[in-house]
Amino acid sequence: MQESPSAAPVSAPVSGPVLHVLGARPNFVKAAPVIRALGERGARQTVVHTGQHYDERMSDVFFRDLGLPEPDVNLGVGSGGHAEQTAALLVGLEREFLDRAPALVVVYGDVNSTVAAALAAAKIHIPVAHVEAGLRSFDMTMPEEVNRRLTDQLSDLCFVTSPEAIGHLAGEGVPTGRIHLVGNPMIDTLLANLDRFDVAAARAAHGLPGRYVLATLHRPANVDDPATARALVGHLHGVADLADVVIPVHPRGRATLLAAGLADHPRLHVLDPLGYVDFLAAVRGAAAVVTDSGGLQEETTILGVPCLTVRPNTERPVTITHGTNRLVTFEEVVPAVRKALEAGTAGERRTPPLWDGAAGPRIADIILEFLGD
Ligand code: UD1
Numbered sequence: 001m002q003e004s005p006s007a008a009p010v011s012a013p014v015s016g017p018v019l020h021v022l023g024a025r026p027n028f029v030k031a032a033p034v035i036r037a038l039g040e041r042g043a044r045q046t047v048v049h050t051g052q053h054y055d056e057r058m059s060d061v062f063f064r065d066l067g068l069p070e071p072d073v074n075l076g077v078g079s080g081g082h083a084e085q086t087a088a089l090l091v092g093l094e095r096e097f098l099d100r101a102p103a104l105v106v107v108y109g110d111v112n113s114t115v116a117a118a119l120a121a122a123k124i125h126i127p128v129a130h131v132e133a134g135l136r137s138f139d140m141t142m143p144e145e146v147n148r149r150l151t152d153q154l155s156d157l158c159f160v161t162s163p164e165a166i167g168h169l170a171g172e173g174v175p176t177g178r179i180h181l182v183g184n185p186m187i188d189t190l191l192a193n194l195d196r197f198d199v200a201a202a203r204a205a206h207g208l209p210g211r212y213v214l215a216t217l218h219r220p221a222n223v224d225d226p227a228t229a230r231a232l233v234g235h236l237h238g239v240a241d242l243a244d245v246v247i248p249v250h251p252r253g254r255a256t257l258l259a260a261g262l263a264d265h266p267r268l269h270v271l272d273p274l275g276y277v278d279f280l281a282a283v284r285g286a287a288a289v290v291t292d293s294g295g296l297q298e299e300t301t302i303l304g305v306p307c308l309t310v311r312p313n314t315e316r317p318v319t320i321t322h323g324t325n326r327l328v329t330f331e332e333v334v335p336a337v338r339k340a341l342e343a344g345t346a347g348e349r350r351t352p353p354l355w356d357g358a359a360g361p362r363i364a365d366i367i368l369e370f371l372g373d
Helices: 025-040 056-066 082-100 112-123 143-153 164-171 185-196 199-206 226-240 254-259 276-284 295-303 330-343 359-370
Strands: 018-022 045-049 104-108 128-133 157-160 179-181 212-216 244-248 268-271 288-291 307-309 325-327
Touching: 018 025, 018 082, 018 112, 025 045, 025 056, 025 104, 025 128, 025 185, 025 359, 045 082, 056 185, 056 276, 082 112, 104 112, 104 359, 112 128, 112 143, 128 143, 128 185, 128 359, 157 164, 157 359, 164 179, 179 359, 185 276, 185 295, 185 359, 199 276, 212 226, 226 244, 226 254, 226 268, 226 330, 244 276, 276 295, 288 295, 288 330, 295 307, 295 325, 307 330
Parallel strands: 018 045, 018 104, 104 128, 128 157, 157 179, 212 244, 212 288, 244 268, 288 307, 307 325
Antiparallel strands: none
């Protein structure tokens, strides 16, 4: 095939800044300590916000709460089907990478922005670092599992938060020299901000009851289908019969959950999404958490709050073996919450290896060594 005159060059220059690609809420929390540590070491950095999350409460508040630098550019890709969103991400990111000629692209977690950035960079021969590599749910119906597997195959540096991830990567043929167990940058952020998680202030600001269960639900498998959402809401009402339930609702599934009658229980308090500090304060003050989030399984492990994860699997098994997490079916939600409320404690737990608040500096040192600084 003949090369079209407008085709992108096959390779980009290899000198330049470390370029971080951030797109969705959990990315911001993971990137903050890495950007800070690289900054402290004098690295030149660029932050590209893809605009996958764009609401003030899904994005801006996190940049403020976490002291993240203003993005150098926001691509404004917004929402859409997987193909539409990923295609827009690929086009926008390749353009930025060619213009900015980064030495390395750093991607976080498992969202669509993550895999798009890794693919766009790899195709023009820019090395990729993946923070939170090697997690596996072994459930390919989850978009995140597809994103994780592909991103890891394209990454030159795989930063791993948990020991079992090393085996997953090795089993998929990732050379061991690329794999680095560094701890968990999301926990760096949690520990760095612990003093700011003021439960009394969050209670006052958001009208939280004295004792409550905090719920968050946004996985497509739980909230996209109206019949599934109705079933789930029925169980949440069952929980609300036991204790007040506070649920900051992610925009995905908001309409479906409300149509399923979410708010039709006097002890179920529906809130808008919260900022980082307010949300973690609300988690810290909760008697138990019911969730399908990935990050919250880790945060509750460190905060010592019982966590019931409404999913058939988790890519974060260390939160079960070491932490406070337990997987539950829909039918198990009410009895499991009852048990947690009666116990009044999360039980014994251990801190997973290297979840000590120093993942960001470890990642920064390995990146700088990789770049030959
Ligand atoms: C994405 C990630 C998911 C992560 C979650 C954290 C993928 C495939 N999924 O899911 O892994 O756990 O972020 O929040 O990348 N919307 C808004 N405002 C926003 C952003 C989204 O209203 O600022 C609404 C839109 O209706 C959109 C829907 O939420 O269609 C879903 O957004 P999207 O980014 O596609 O996926 P999430 O469900 O947020």
